Amino acid sequence: MRRKQAAVTIREVAKAAGVSVATVSSVLNGRAHTRVAAKTQRRVLEAARRLGYRPKRSAQALRTGLTYTLGLSVPLCPDSLLSPFFYEAVKGALKAAKQRGWLVTILGFQDRQEELALLQSALEQRSVDGVLLFDPQDDDPRLPLLKGRLPFVVVGRCSDPEVITVDNDNVQAAKLATQHLLRLGHRRIAFVHVPFRLATAQDRLMGYRMALEEAGLTFDANLLAGTEGYYGVEAGYQAFMALLNRLRKPPTAALAMDDALALGVLQAAQQHGLRVPDDLAVVGFNDSPFAAHCEPPLTTVRIFAETLVEYATDALLRLIRGEPVAPKRMLVPTQLIVRASCGAMSRKNN
Amino acid sequence: MRRKQAAVTIREVAKAAGVSVATVSSVLNGRAHTRVAAKTQRRVLEAARRLGYRPKRSAQALRTGLTYTLGLSVPLCPDSLLSPFFYEAVKGALKAAKQRGWLVTILGFQDRQEELALLQSALEQRSVDGVLLFDPQDDDPRLPLLKGRLPFVVVGRCSDPEVITVDNDNVQAAKLATQHLLRLGHRRIAFVHVPFRLATAQDRLMGYRMALEEAGLTFDANLLAGTEGYYGVEAGYQAFMALLNRLRKPPTAALAMDDALALGVLQAAQQHGLRVPDDLAVVGFNDSPFAAHCEPPLTTVRIFAETLVEYATDALLRLIRGEPVAPKRMLVPTQLIVRASCGAMSRKNN
DNA sequence: AAATTTTAGCCAAACGATTTAGCCAACTTT
């Protein structure tokens, strides 16, 4: 039961077809160098099919120097806030990889340091031909480690202009969300954000400001509510509570950088006696699974993580093959999903 | 920038240490066959460290016949309901694999047929040394395909006694949840479930029945609300709505096989004019991210997917190495998480 | 001192593909 049946090798195919292994390889890989007569080709193909021959990956890998495997370098947090993004990301990566017969392995890490060790290891063992990185930061130590040694593509915005990146159009996304609130008559819109060290936060702030300023309003830093930690309901609650306590007059709307943060805003608002959406309109980000089901259902900006990562993977594959990678930085648009929490729904009912 | 710097090979280490490659390999792999003097060992180790030698995976793979890679055969659904489970699963698999220096690749499929093709392919190309399968069904076609050809472990219950499985203790879980409701005084408890073709559904039904019967109640099939499709808010809504319309008197409690189904139950109840938890107590399963944040917060049974898959991966690794795998079937306990939706909270406040 | 055992380490053959260089016949060209 444990014995593996001997697999078919290229040698056996060669023997069966009455040619040399070189010819078999030529036929199967369609090499330009050696042309093979049509008749011989047919014979080889037939023999390969009949014997059920599939080249052994590890032998190919050794000879060609390619593992035909991509690495996804992703954080493994204790909570599962990232899980929808992760799932979508894997779907996207697989979609792009599968078409070309590539595999995807997960390089999962707990902290930045472990990530570096993992990348280093992947590099040294040459276990992958390229990696996808997420969530770039200023002065990202991963880039110098990888540069010139292993092809990589970054998902998210990244200051280095050399690096190939694919990102959500966060500026546009925040701008549209803010404009939506402006259109509903709001003038004092809070922005609940994660630390600005993250590029995403910078971009969304940018979009928020642009919308305000294009509407003739001046940006007011007092309306910023920053979290210390990362995304998370509690973080949103704390940040918004602090904002409410700080201001004489509460804002009439809040744009949160993530649905979890928005949920925290909802809780803080409730505790502060503000009704949503009547006293406070709330807009989140990412269209998390719970966004449609919380009370009230959350207006949110949907991002297309699957598409994002699919593009990134495609670019990475090109990069590895040495093909030209069209634009060095790609932006994927987002979509505003209007639900009850911003008041647009009830307004329609008036 | 694209040039990879030539990697260090075992030959260079051998030269640097003034020994043969065989000796280097012996030292590094600690083979019993060839003993090496302590002094020489030190010299080799030092040379390897100094040069930063890491054996090339693909060469090892070719020579040893092992890829040191595990496959996770997981469904890729359009919606992201599975995403928390998937995330936890990957965490668990990586935790077990990483310790021993193994890699994990994702074999993601859209439908059963694609899964078979993928497994077949992995088998033929020998791209993984073993796979983890999820969600077994009756007469699962994956088992005959893999048996005797590729080691595998199944996550979930599986009728074949030969197969190594790791599963949640679903019987116990459903029993405890039901007992909780019984303790709160409920006597007419609905059970909202997915098709019984799935082993999980069978097991949870079993636990539900056991609790009822041990409490001296007779099982009433009229209180079953089955979905046609799989998990999903809409499915739960439909199933429970149908139940409510069918019965003269609504049940006072509902146990749903998943939080998404429970959410559907919540919606159906609301539409039917039943208040939760006052008129209807609701308990879900899986402690989904939204469970704590919906209205009212959902009492639910938490499962430990990470642990589950960690154990499964560990068993798989053992199986691959030919080590004995302790019990052929392992059960991981679950945990009831009490929130407002079952009424236990408000009761306490009386 | 010779025979035997043990220790320490080397040689060379795999593993299963890809790829380079070259051979031979047949066909063109001059």
Place this chain on the structure above:
DNA sequence: AAAGTTGGCTAAATCGTTTGGCTAAAATTT
């Protein structure tokens, strides 16, 4: 008819390890 071309294929090298078999030298026994 001699010289070059080309088409069609093969032999052999190669990728970087691991490992079974072997052999000197050293240690031990007879």
